[in-house]
Amino acid sequence: MPVINRLGRRALYGLAQSRRFQALVQRNEVLERSAHRGAGRYLGGRTLEEALVSLVRLHGEGFDTGIDYFGEMRTDPADVDAATRQYVRLNRELGQLDAGVNVWVDLTNVGLDISDDLCRRQLARIVETLPTGSRLQVRAHDSSRIDRILSLVTELAGDGAPVMPTLQANLRASPDYAARLIEARLPVLLVKGAHLEPAAIAHRWGEETDVAFLGLAHQLHSGGVELAIGTHDPVIREALLAALPGIGVEMLLGVRTQDARDLLRRGQRVRLYLPFGDDWLRYWLRRLGEARGDWPRNQS
Numbered sequence: 202m203p204v205i206n207r208l209g210r211r212a213l214y215g216l217a218q219s220r221r222f223q224a225l226v227q228r229n230e231v232l233e234r235s236a237h238r239g240a241g242r243y244l245g246g247r248t249l250e251e252a253l254v255s256l257v258r259l260h261g262e263g264f265d266t267g268i269d270y271f272g273e274m275r276t277d278p279a280d281v282d283a284a285t286r287q288y289v290r291l292n293r294e295l296g297q298l299d300a301g302v303n304v305w306v307d308l309t310n311v312g313l314d315i316s317d318d319l320c321r322r323q324l325a326r327i328v329e330t331l332p333t334g335s336r337l338q339v340r341a342h343d344s345s346r347i348d349r350i351l352s353l354v355t356e357l358a359g360d361g362a363p364v365m366p367t368l369q370a371n372l373r374a375s376p377d378y379a380a381r382l383i384e385a386r387l388p389v390l391l392v393k394g395a396h397l398e399p400a401a402i403a404h405r406w407g408e409e410t411d412v413a414f415l416g417l418a419h420q421l422h423s424g425g426v427e428l429a430i431g432t433h434d435p436v437i438r439e440a441l442l443a444a445l446p447g448i449g450v451e452m453l454l455g456v457r458t459q460d461a462r463d464l465l466r467r468g469q470r471v472r473l474y475l476p477f478g479d480d481w482l483r484y485w486l487r488r489l490g491e492a493r494g495d496w497p498r499n500q501s
């Protein structure tokens with residue numbers, strides 16, 4: 202899509218939040234196919250079967266993985282139920298592999314945008330079938346939902362579920378969220394954040410967010426939680442690996458792949474995020490924006 206190729210990070214993050222744009226692409230088969238080809242490097246496949254083939258290949262190369270079923274902001278209970286059933290199927294397949302694969306979930310894929318209660322019930326179904334040795338990694342969504350997400354995750358952990366939330370360094374409130382996660386003694390994946398937020402709520406991309414990332418990593422580590430960093434930023438990664446031995450590294454499939462291989466060669470374990478399904482467009486738009494690496498002056 203030539204027009205897309207001219208857009209910067211901010212515009213692409215904005216498009217990723219547009220349901221109209223998504224519908225437009227999905228209605229046009231030629232457009233959809235061409236965009237999907239462009240997105241291929243970031244995707245585990247359209248189907249669970251394709252994703253499992255990718256997963257086995259990555260484990261053969263020495264990577265750990267976390268697998269996700271695409272879907273966000275579902276508002277139809279039937280769609281939520283279908284997504285949950287897909288997770289149960291995924292868990293069953295992973296149980297056969299015995300590979301310690303983590304399962305990722307965006308809570309808006311399983312009912313958060315309908316009600317906490319519905320979401321809680323879907324999570325119970327997913328956790329119940331999670332293979333032994335796997336964790337449920339929970340995506341961070343935009344700032345309007347993060348408080349409810351962390352409450353549900355903390356509640357699940359209180360019931361003994363092996364959950365790992367994601368914390369976005371760009372949010373100004375994240376030091377408070379980090380304190381909550383330290384108190385709950387939860388393992389945490391720290392990322393920069395991939396949502397457009399007003400300046401009052403989030404730091405600017407670039408230096409401000411990077412400094413916040415470093416501060417939060419130190420806060421979480423000194424608070425005694427198990428920490429993994431989800432970043433492709435070599436400066437941040439190397440600084441933190443040197444300062445905080447024992448932390449984990451997670452990366453997205455298709456992003457700075459050579460860096461991921463180099464890390465493995467150095468003896469650093471790397472867990473790759475491997476998403477699959479038909480609802481891949483928003484994800485791809487965010488990745489395209491990040492591949493541009495441009496930092497707008499104003500974020501709001």
Ligand SMILES: Cc1cc2nc3c(=O)[nH]c(=O)nc-3n(C[C@H](O)[C@H](O)[C@H](O)COP(=O)(O)OP(=O)(O)OC[C@H]3O[C@@H](n4cnc5c(N)ncnc54)[C@H](O)[C@@H]3O)c2cc1C
Pocket residue numbers: 339340341342367369392393394395396431432433434435451452453455456457473474487488489491492493494
């Ligand atoms: C495992 C994992 C889980 C995540 N989960 C969430 C989540 O739940 N919620 C959320 O908001 N965000 C999530 N993210 C995304 C994260 O917030 C960032 O948006 C994303 O990782 C890009 O930031 P960065 O730290 O790599 O730094 P950046 O500064 O964006 O990038 C660092 C370097 O990597 C290069 N790079 C980055 N992306 C690409 C790309 N697509 N193609 C080519 N080069 C690239 C850049 O050009 C730059 O050189 C997750 C990230 C990871 C790794």
